[in-house]
Amino acid sequence: xxxxxxxxxxxxxxxxxxxxxxxxxxxxxxxxxxxxxxxxxxxxxxxxxxxxxxxxxxxxxxxxxxxxxxxxxxxxxxxxxxxxxxxxxxxxxxxxxxxxxxxxxxxxxxxxxxxxxxxxxxxxxxxxxxxxxxxxxxxxxxxxxxxxxxxxxxxxxxxxxxxxxxxxxxxxxxxxxxxxxxxxxxxxxxxxxxxxxxxxxxxxxxxxxxxxxxxxxxxxxxxxxxxxxxxxxxxxxxxxxxxxxxxxxxxxxxxxxxxxxxxxxxxxxxxxxxxxxxxxxxxxxxxxxxxxxx
Amino acid sequence: xxxxxxxxxxxxxxxxxxxxxxxxxxxxxxxxxxxxxxxxxxxxxxxxxxxxxxxxxxxxxxxxxxxxxxxxxxxxxxxxxxxxxxxxxxxxxxxxxxxxxxxxxxxxxxxxxxxxxxxxxxxxxxxxxxxxxxxxxxxxxxxxxxxxxxxxxxxxxxxxxxxxxxxxxxxxxxxxxxxxxxxxxxxxxxxxxxxxxxxxxxxxxxxxxxxxxxxxxxxxxxxxxxxxxxxxxxxxxxxxxxxxxxxxxxxxxxxxxxxxxxxxxxxxxxxxxxxxxxxxxxxxxxxxxxxxxxxxxxxxxxxxxxxxxxxxxxxxxxxxxxxxxxxxxxxxxxxxxxxxxxxxxxxxxxxxxxxxxxxxxxxxxxxxxxxxxxxxxxxxxxxxxxxxx
Numbered sequence: 001x002x003x004x005x006x007x008x009x010x011x012x013x014x015x016x017x018x019x020x021x022x023x024x025x026x027x028x029x030x031x032x033x034x035x036x037x038x039x040x041x042x043x044x045x046x047x048x049x050x051x052x053x054x055x056x057x058x059x060x061x062x063x064x065x066x067x068x069x070x071x072x073x074x075x076x077x078x079x080x081x082x083x084x085x086x087x088x089x090x091x092x093x094x095x096x097x098x099x100x101x102x103x104x105x106x107x108x109x110x111x112x113x114x115x116x117x118x119x120x121x122x123x124x125x126x127x128x129x130x131x132x133x134x135x136x137x138x139x140x141x142x143x144x145x146x147x148x149x150x151x152x153x154x155x156x157x158x159x160x161x162x163x164x165x166x167x168x169x170x171x172x173x174x175x176x177x178x179x180x181x182x183x184x185x186x187x188x189x190x191x192x193x194x195x196x197x198x199x200x201x202x203x204x205x206x207x208x209x210x211x212x213x214x215x216x217x218x219x220x221x222x223x224x225x226x227x228x229x230x231x232x233x234x235x236x237x238x239x240x241x242x243x244x245x246x247x248x249x250x251x252x253x254x255x256x257x258x259x260x261x262x263x264x265x266x267x268x269x270x271x272x273x274x275x276x277x278x279x280x281x282x283x284x285x286x287x288x289x290x291x292x293x294x
Numbered sequence: 295x296x297x298x299x300x301x302x303x304x305x306x307x308x309x310x311x312x313x314x315x316x317x318x319x320x321x322x323x324x325x326x327x328x329x330x331x332x333x334x335x336x337x338x339x340x341x342x343x344x345x346x347x348x349x350x351x352x353x354x355x356x357x358x359x360x361x362x363x364x365x366x367x368x369x370x371x372x373x374x375x376x377x378x379x380x381x382x383x384x385x386x387x388x389x390x391x392x393x394x395x396x397x398x399x400x401x402x403x404x405x406x407x408x409x410x411x412x413x414x415x416x417x418x419x420x421x422x423x424x425x426x427x428x429x430x431x432x433x434x435x436x437x438x439x440x441x442x443x444x445x446x447x448x449x450x451x452x453x454x455x456x457x458x459x460x461x462x463x464x465x466x467x468x469x470x471x472x473x474x475x476x477x478x479x480x481x482x483x484x485x486x487x488x489x490x491x492x493x494x495x496x497x498x499x500x501x502x503x504x505x506x507x508x509x510x511x512x513x514x515x516x517x518x519x520x521x522x523x524x525x526x527x528x529x530x531x532x533x534x535x536x537x538x539x540x541x542x543x544x545x546x547x548x549x550x551x552x553x554x555x556x557x558x559x560x561x562x563x564x565x566x567x568x569x570x571x572x573x574x575x576x577x578x579x580x581x582x583x584x585x586x587x588x589x590x591x592x593x594x595x596x597x598x599x600x601x602x603x604x605x606x607x608x609x610x611x612x613x614x615x616x617x618x619x620x621x622x623x624x625x626x627x628x629x630x631x632x633x634x635x636x637x638x639x640x641x642x643x644x645x646x647x648x649x650x651x652x653x654x655x656x657x658x659x660x661x662x663x664x665x666x667x668x669x670x671x672x673x674x675x676x677x678x679x680x681x682x683x
Binding site: 218255 | 336496508509511526529531536540
């Protein structure tokens, strides 16, 4: 029997599409971890809030989709800043596990908010991406996955550029590498904290809108954050590059496992990678060695 | 210290006594329906409907004078769709009331509480689960399902398919959950018996967002019909829109929890032509053979979802079992209530189900195929009622 190369190609593309979303959400996670050393378990729920905000604005307030997305992203950013100010900053100096638990609590509060406002009924975001099929060579790539990947890739590129060239980005990196030194150089560290949560929430909101457009939105969509947690642990909690590489890697491996072995092997493959990486490089593929383990 | 302890003990005793009084006094002349109802949490959309359905039937019956001089009393507790909370609610409700019927919220709860039902021997139970496993009167003697179990739902779909296109190729797409896996193995055999060809079985991980990999497989199977099971909404619309983009000719179908009118309409354009099995008439069915739906519409002018109908029918079957037991002058024990339930033969549900029903085992193996009409925003019947023997 001839090997179906087209099938393999399509599956790899599908995996890259999913991986792009992992990488994007992973980026939001890493941004918070890098700047504030907080392992934010509520990242999936922040993504959900972004998607629901967009849904609410587009359906209840009848805004056009582009405006709904824009307002939702800004709103999410403000919510991120608020969360940081109200729930995270008072925890400065507490043990990492306490802060970690605060984010667990945050996650369940965010789910509660969504269920209170929008109930737990699963919903669909209005269609906003082009629906014409995308063909790369002979391979069919679902349009949402294709455009989702493009958006993710663009955002990641922008974020990387910002890190490198913008003053705020440099401040963020400085804070990440040495808080004391950053303070003494006149960097407003609390503002960097606030900035990192704001930007991360905005990135998460965009990821949420894409995830929601593909898979629909519900109060349980935060579980997406769990896959992202695996991605960032594999990549290294404080490495942007790690989040990107691990996101794509896990996306493709999951897709290959699902395509050739069956859906039940997807998570198995993901966690196998996690275990192997933790055994060989406990700080992740690209992480810094002295990461504090929980 | 001792005085405070005494005081609080006394207070508890007085509270317990007074709380127990009305229940104890009324106990001879009432029929109690307890329920672990998922009013909050991920399953709340169903729980709220179920709650309203039971509530309405109880009110309707009591307004009409009750059952053989007995009033129905409904005692619900929120379960948040968590087994431990459901069990706690069960304990609380059954310790404070003489419960005759109980509504459970999940398969896990139905299985967990089964030994307790056997031990108590005083009540029968149905619930939100359509699990095939529960359709075993030996293992679950005091439980029943107010509809067809999942395998029977597949059976109804497959019979319809075999009728429409003998020898058709069928795909099963299901989630990797207890709910999703439920009917798959048993339905393989059913499909074979009906001369259908199960071209592919695709399992998706729970909470899967992107289904492009699965779609690549489904596309190659070239199935005439694709049956989804183990989902409420996502990822079904994405499967449908991708297959439309690819120009795939397959008829998509769903089972009970996908088939509520509002759920299907959430799919937007992808809903057009979506089919599935539903054991009940929809809220808006205004045919002359459904007077009960007319009554429901007069009580509630807004659309009520299919869990509402399911809750309503459950309460109706509880009441009918009680009526038969009381009319025969028998004690309201679990064994007698279940025997009374199983004596139901050609029973008219007032049009909740379009044909007279009989309950031989633990289920009502009846259903009809519906098709989504997006313009009318309604599910319209695509077949007659199909009764499995």
